[in-house]
Amino acid sequence: MRKGEATRQRIITEAAPIFNQRGFDGCSMQDLMQATGLEKGGLYRHFANKEELASEAFRFALAQNVKVRTEHLDEIPNSINKLKKVVQLFVDLPSAIPGGCPLMNTAIDADDGNEALRDLARKGIQDWRARLTRIIEAGIKANEIRRSTDPRRIANTLIATLEGALMISRLENSRNALRDAQTTLDTLLTSLERHS
Amino acid sequence: MRKGEATRQRIITEAAPIFNQRGFDGCSMQDLMQATGLEKGGLYRHFANKEELASEAFRFALAQNVKVRTEHLDEIPNSINKLKKVVQLFVDLPSAIPGGCPLMNTAIDADDGNEALRDLARKGIQDWRARLTRIIEAGIKANEIRRSTDPRRIANTLIATLEGALMISRLENSRNALRDAQTTLDTLLTSLERHS
Numbered sequence: 001m002r003k004g005e006a007t008r009q010r011i012i013t014e015a016a017p018i019f020n021q022r023g024f025d026g027c028s029m030q031d032l033m034q035a036t037g038l039e040k041g042g043l044y045r046h047f048a049n050k051e052e053l054a055s056e057a058f059r060f061a062l063a064q065n066v067k068v069r070t071e072h073l074d075e076i077p078n079s080i081n082k083l084k085k086v087v088q089l090f091v092d093l094p095s096a097i098p099g100g101c102p103l104m105n106t107a108i109d110a111d112d113g114n115e116a117l118r119d120l121a122r123k124g125i126q127d128w129r130a131r132l133t134r135i136i137e138a139g140i141k142a143n144e145i146r147r148s149t150d151p152r153r154i155a156n157t158l159i160a161t162l163e164g165a166l167m168i169s170r171l172e173n174s175r176n177a178l179r180d181a182q183t184t185l186d187t188l189l190t191s192l193e194r195h196s
Numbered sequence: 197m198r199k200g201e202a203t204r205q206r207i208i209t210e211a212a213p214i215f216n217q218r219g220f221d222g223c224s225m226q227d228l229m230q231a232t233g234l235e236k237g238g239l240y241r242h243f244a245n246k247e248e249l250a251s252e253a254f255r256f257a258l259a260q261n262v263k264v265r266t267e268h269l270d271e272i273p274n275s276i277n278k279l280k281k282v283v284q285l286f287v288d289l290p291s292a293i294p295g296g297c298p299l300m301n302t303a304i305d306a307d308d309g310n311e312a313l314r315d316l317a318r319k320g321i322q323d324w325r326a327r328l329t330r331i332i333e334a335g336i337k338a339n340e341i342r343r344s345t346d347p348r349r350i351a352n353t354l355i356a357t358l359e360g361a362l363m364i365s366r367l368e369n370s371r372n373a374l375r376d377a378q379t380t381l382d383t384l385l386t387s388l389e390r391h392s
Contacts, residue, residue: 023305025222100307104360107367108304109219111296122367156376160360161353164300168356171303171318180352184384 008046011036016057016064020099023109024054024117051116058106058117062124064096065103070131079139080189083158086132087185090162091178100170103128104163129155139192146194154192161185204242207232212253212260216295219305220250220313247312254313257298258320264292266327275335276385279354282328283381286358287374296366299324300359325351335388342390350388357381 014035018027029040032053036043047053069089076082095101103124110117132155139145165181210231214223225236228249232239243249265285272278291297299320306313328351335341361377 021307023219023221025219026305100304104363105304107363108296108301109222111217111366118367125364125367150376150379152372153376153379156361156364156373157357157380160364160373160377161357162360163363164356164358164360165352167300167303167359168321168352170307171314171321176348177352177356180346180349181356183346183349184353188380188384 004046011038011043011046011053012056012060015053016061016102017098019054019057020061020095020097020102020105022099023105024050024114025109027054051114055116055120058102058120061097061102062120065101066128068093068096079135079142079144080193082135083132083139083189084186086135087158087162087182087189090166091175091182094166094169094178101163101166104167125159128159132158143194143196145192149192154188157188158185200242207234207239207242207249208252208256211249212257212298213294215250215253216257216291216293216298216301218295219301220246220310221305223250247310251312251316254298254302254316257293258316260292261298262324264289275331275338275340276389278331279328279335279385280382282331283354283358283378283385286362287371287378290362290365290374297359297362300363321355324355328354339390339392341388345388350384353384354381 015027015032018031018035022031027050029043029050032043033039043053047056069086073082073085076085099105103121106117106121107125110121129152133151136145136149136151136154140147140149140151161181161184162178165177168177169175211223211228214227214231218227223246225239225246228239229235239249243252265282269278269281272281295301299317302313302317303321306317325348329347332341332345332347332350336343336345336347357377357380358374361373364373365371
């Protein structure tokens, strides 16, 4: 890695928690300079503007989360158990980057008009739903999940319930909402089992 | 109503959508002056600071939402039907104030440290859960809902799933996630029915 590329990557890594915690508008140049130890000129030698840095920071934060939440999933053969593991990993490891889920933070933060960040969050939700849908479809094909199951509905419900529960748990500084979501989603997933 | 009080209320009403859409940091003095047609001095004759105005705007936005989502609920005698109506009203009327749910917006926006707003959002979630819990407890007492039901878990699941689905629906500019949540929650609520 060239030195410039290494510095760029270090800035992204150090900026990611700041953007995730404070949002695009809430993250000041002062915050970024403090986190990276660089002056404004040093920062913007590597990024065209704040939006480009925020976009890279979001991509990094999301990739870290996807990584910790999908590791070893392939080792679980049964699709229902795999989905239960997805729920458990979300409940146990709510975010790899301080500040909660970058998807929800960016979705809420960018909904007044930062289109670049909004597109990235939209793509993040689409990709997550596609990963879950693939597991459900494979489960239907393998006769593990009832044929009447609507993969998109189950995928949307899993994402919505986990994200909403994370919001409540963070606000209340209590794991109750995440634990309650896990219990409900485990029951939902068990109800999808095909008994042949 | 004295003139000062009428002006104060008008400022709150006009500031509420701005804070709900842009968040505390994203809402500038310029935005507030434009929305209200008042100068800074005129605005701050009625509020000690931006935090007090934001707090009043949040209280107003939340009260409007609670109002439209709880109207006529008392006319529904059966507790399960009442809970299904709560879900339907949320799905059909996602927010009385532009910008989505003030609870979620404030929970995400304020989680880096605006304690006054954070406390208001926390109280808003607590009150919502308490309203749902009371309906569930009344349903258990009336032999409409199974005795084994955990009221807090069901209330947390309803709030989490609806809030998460609203986040996805707003991001994707599609009602799919909210409709999917409604289908799943209706099935969950039906499964709580006590068959005597």
